Amino acid sequence: MKRSAAKIVIAKNTGFCKGVKRAVQITERTLAENPGRNVYSLGPVIHNSEAMRKLSGLGLKVAKSVAGIPEGSVLILPSHGTPESVITVAAGKRLKLVDVTCPHVASVKRICRDLCARGRKVVIIGEAEHAEIKALKDSAPGCIIIENEEQVPEGLFTSGKIGIISQTTQSKDRFLGIVGVILKKNPLVKEVDICNTVCRDSAGRQEEAKKLAAQVELMLVIGSATSANTRRLAEIGASVNGNTHLVEKPAGNLADKVKGTRSIGVISGASTPSWLIEEVIGCIKENA
Ligand code: SF4
Numbered sequence: 001m002k003r004s005a006a007k008i009v010i011a012k013n014t015g016f017c018k019g020v021k022r023a024v025q026i027t028e029r030t031l032a033e034n035p036g037r038n039v040y041s042l043g044p045v046i047h048n049s050e051a052m053r054k055l056s057g058l059g060l061k062v063a064k065s066v067a068g069i070p071e072g073s074v075l076i077l078p079s080h081g082t083p084e085s086v087i088t089v090a091a092g093k094r095l096k097l098v099d100v101t102c103p104h105v106a107s108v109k110r111i112c113r114d115l116c117a118r119g120r121k122v123v124i125i126g127e128a129e130h131a132e133i134k135a136l137k138d139s140a141p142g143c144i145i146i147e148n149e150e151q152v153p154e155g156l157f158t159s160g161k162i163g164i165i166s167q168t169t170q171s172k173d174r175f176l177g178i179v180g181v182i183l184k185k186n187p188l189v190k191e192v193d194i195c196n197t198v199c200r201d202s203a204g205r206q207e208e209a210k211k212l213a214a215q216v217e218l219m220l221v222i223g224s225a226t227s228a229n230t231r232r233l234a235e236i237g238a239s240v241n242g243n244t245h246l247v248e249k250p251a252g253n254l255a256d257k258v259k260g261t262r263s264i265g266v267i268s269g270a271s272t273p274s275w276l277i278e279e280v281i282g283c284i285k286e287n288a
Pocket of ligand 1: 017018019020079102103104105168169199200201202229270
């Protein structure tokens with residue numbers, strides 16, 4: 001392999017987080033233990049297209065809904081959670097359910113239920129269309145989802161009690177910023193429970209991405225564009241270093257991007273496998 005002239009700084013927080021690692025291990029074990037049987041996942045088990053391609057190669061089939069899954073199949077419920085209503089439908093069919101929801105995501109579901117039980121209107125700060133938020137919504141009927149400061153309603157909570165939680169992969173700074181705007185626009189709210197449910201792994205990667213992006217000429221975030229935490233890292237990197245790029249795999253114009261660059265920072269999303277990171281780093285070393 002050619003010796004790279006560039007200084008390559010690899011973040012400490014790369015590769016699978018604990019929740020994703022656990023989900024992939026259980027999925028691989030389930031496939032190995034059920035030879036010849038249909039094993040489906042409800043949507044992708046994790047948000048990384050290359051890792052999902054590998055699981056498909058081991059025999060995993062990905063279903064868009066429970067409706068088309070034949071009875072007698074194994075159904076894996078993904079790491080980012082599943083709406084209760086969907087679990088009820090799946091449980092009503094003759095399917096063997098294997099739930100690989102990340103324990104942290106499961107704990108946020110419990111927080112939602114607890115807030116509702118204590119009469120709080122739940123406010124979720126996150127992306128309405130993300131699978132995790134769709135799953136959480138079911139645990140907090142009537143909740144409000146807020147994606148950015150502009151969406152914060154004025155005077156809506158003036159006489160109520162509210163509980164604010166975050167998507168687990170949200171930027172901690174954005175979460176706290178939106179909480180501030182909610183309180184400012186709703187000064188008469190009676191009681192507020194603020195639950196910082198940003199996952200520790202996500203928060204750690206965000207801090208590291210910010211620091212690393214400020215030190216290098218080029219910042220690369222390895223992961224899929226479908227992964228919320230990967231997109232967040234790319235946004236945070238870009239906020240301090242305009243030369244920040246999301247890299248899905250060692251292809252496309254990666255070679256051109258790194259050519260002639262003196263320092264390159266590398267971090268990955270929580271659902272990016274280490275073998276893919278090694279392949280991307282190999283490509284960087286070949287071309288920088
Ligand atoms: S990023 Fe956090 S919440 Fe998401 S799967 Fe990993 S450990 Fe769980």
